[in-house]
Amino acid sequence: MKKLNSLFGIAVVCLSLASCSSKLMNPSQSQLDGLNNPEISMSDLEAGKEIYKNQCNLCHGYYDPASYTADSWKKIVPAMSQKVNEKVGSEVIDGVKEYQLLNYILAVKN
Numbered sequence: 001m002k003k004l005n006s007l008f009g010i011a012v013v014c015l016s017l018a019s020c021s022s023k024l025m026n027p028s029q030s031q032l033d034g035l036n037n038p039e040i041s042m043s044d045l046e047a048g049k050e051i052y053k054n055q056c057n058l059c060h061g062y063y064d065p066a067s068y069t070a071d072s073w074k075k076i077v078p079a080m081s082q083k084v085n086e087k088v089g090s091e092v093i094d095g096v097k098e099y100q101l102l103n104y105i106l107a108v109k110n
């Protein structure tokens with residue numbers, strides 16, 4: 001029984017690791033195309049991913065982009081970017097970075 005429990009524990013850890021990495025997935029060309037936004041390039045999406053990875057787990061774990069609608073993210077990203085800037089004590093997420101972050105989330109959420 002003890003052995004079964006530890007096997008179960010390992011399975012749970014693996015599952016949660018798999019879901020963590022999917023939340024931080026690399027943007028693909030088809031996700032970029034899906035945005036249908038000529039202002040946004042692949043390097044913007046990659047920059048957005050770095051911001052998400054570095055700043056968005058300072059207070060809580062990573063939220064799955066797929067968990068919220070695009071309209072919700074358009075409100076959450078500015079509010080949370082402000083929280084990041086307050087916590088860090090400087091404008092680590094300026095207007096351009098906020099836009100990159102939002103578009104990264106919108107690209108990978110579907």
Ligand code: HEC
Binds near residue numbers: 055058060068087
């Ligand atoms: C200074 C701490 C802090 C940082 C940094 C932070 N958050 Fe949050 N976040 C919170 C708190 C506190 C809540 C829950 C209460 C709230 O909504 O204010 C929250 C809630 C959320 C929620 C759930 C919102 C909802 O309506 O249920 C999402 C999604 C989220 N954060 C995303 C992010 C993203 C993306 C970033 C990076 C830009 C980020 N957070 C950075 C503190 C933070």
